[in-house]
Amino acid sequence: MAKYKRILLKLSGESLMGSQNYGIDAQRLAEYAEQIKEVSQMGVQIGIVIGGGNIFRGLSGAAKGFDRVKGDQMGMCATVINSLALSSALNAIGVKTKVLTAIRMEPIGEFYSKWKAIEALEDGYVCIFSAGTGNPYFTTDTGSSLRGIEIEADVMLKGTRVDGIYTADPEKDPAATKFSEITYDEIYNRGLKVMDLTATTMCKENNLPIYVFNMDIVGNLRRVMDGEEIGTLVHN
Numbered sequence: 001m002a003k004y005k006r007i008l009l010k011l012s013g014e015s016l017m018g019s020q021n022y023g024i025d026a027q028r029l030a031e032y033a034e035q036i037k038e039v040s041q042m043g044v045q046i047g048i049v050i051g052g053g054n055i056f057r058g059l060s061g062a063a064k065g066f067d068r069v070k071g072d073q074m075g076m077c078a079t080v081i082n083s084l085a086l087s088s089a090l091n092a093i094g095v096k097t098k099v100l101t102a103i104r105m106e107p108i109g110e111f112y113s114k115w116k117a118i119e120a121l122e123d124g125y126v127c128i129f130s131a132g133t134g135n136p137y138f139t140t141d142t143g144s145s146l147r148g149i150e151i152e153a154d155v156m157l158k159g160t161r162v163d164g165i166y167t168a169d170p171e172k173d174p175a176a177t178k179f180s181e182i183t184y185d186e187i188y189n190r191g192l193k194v195m196d197l198t199a200t201t202m203c204k205e206n207n208l209p210i211y212v213f214n215m216d217i218v219g220n221l222r223r224v225m226d227g228e229e230i231g232t233l234v235h236n
């Protein structure tokens, strides 16, 4: 039996680049799709939010002179591009998907509502929630905490390229050690960068645990579902 019945999986847009420095790496996309299929076949209900940083970020756009709101809207469109890519990769291996968008853009996706999402999840569709929250000045981290809370997910799984939360950035500090679990308050107190603070606070206030793990290792999503302790659990 899978450890969780309904999950919200957050994937970073950056991870989709694989070894490239822009855009979508076909191999990484296919690996993500296979991992998601494996867990879907275990009967887990899966909602996904995917970032857009591999294509466009509002803040870096603003630094180049774009209007911030338009830049953020460009970023939200980038998440839609990634969502369509993931949806297509899943369909190609026989997984039913529904792309729900936070901004109306039929026929690219259906306009999001909590009830539409839950019905689709219960019918076995993998739901991809795109365009973040639909609002500028937010991120897909906030989008995933919002959707995770709305669909009453058991956990938000944050798939990253590191295997959990460390006392310091393990890519910079070799002495950094990993937490197997940590509270939201400790994240604030230690100033750890796990998700943006708005997203972390939403999870804290609504009791949505976060599990941070390395999604770039094939098989890890199933390992989390099997209850293997490969990452870091964040809770109240």
Ligand code: UDP
Pocket (backbone or CB within 6 Å): 013, 050, 051, 052, 053, 054, 056, 057, 058, 059, 071, 072, 073, 074, 075, 076, 078, 079, 131, 132, 133, 134, 135, 136, 137, 138, 139, 140, 141, 142, 143
């Ligand atoms: N974005 C937004 N509102 C949202 C979600 C995303 O404006 O609710 C925009 C924002 O510009 C962000 C970009 O979409 O930079 C890509 O999202 P992601 O969360 O990947 O951004 P990152 O955290 O990598 O900057």
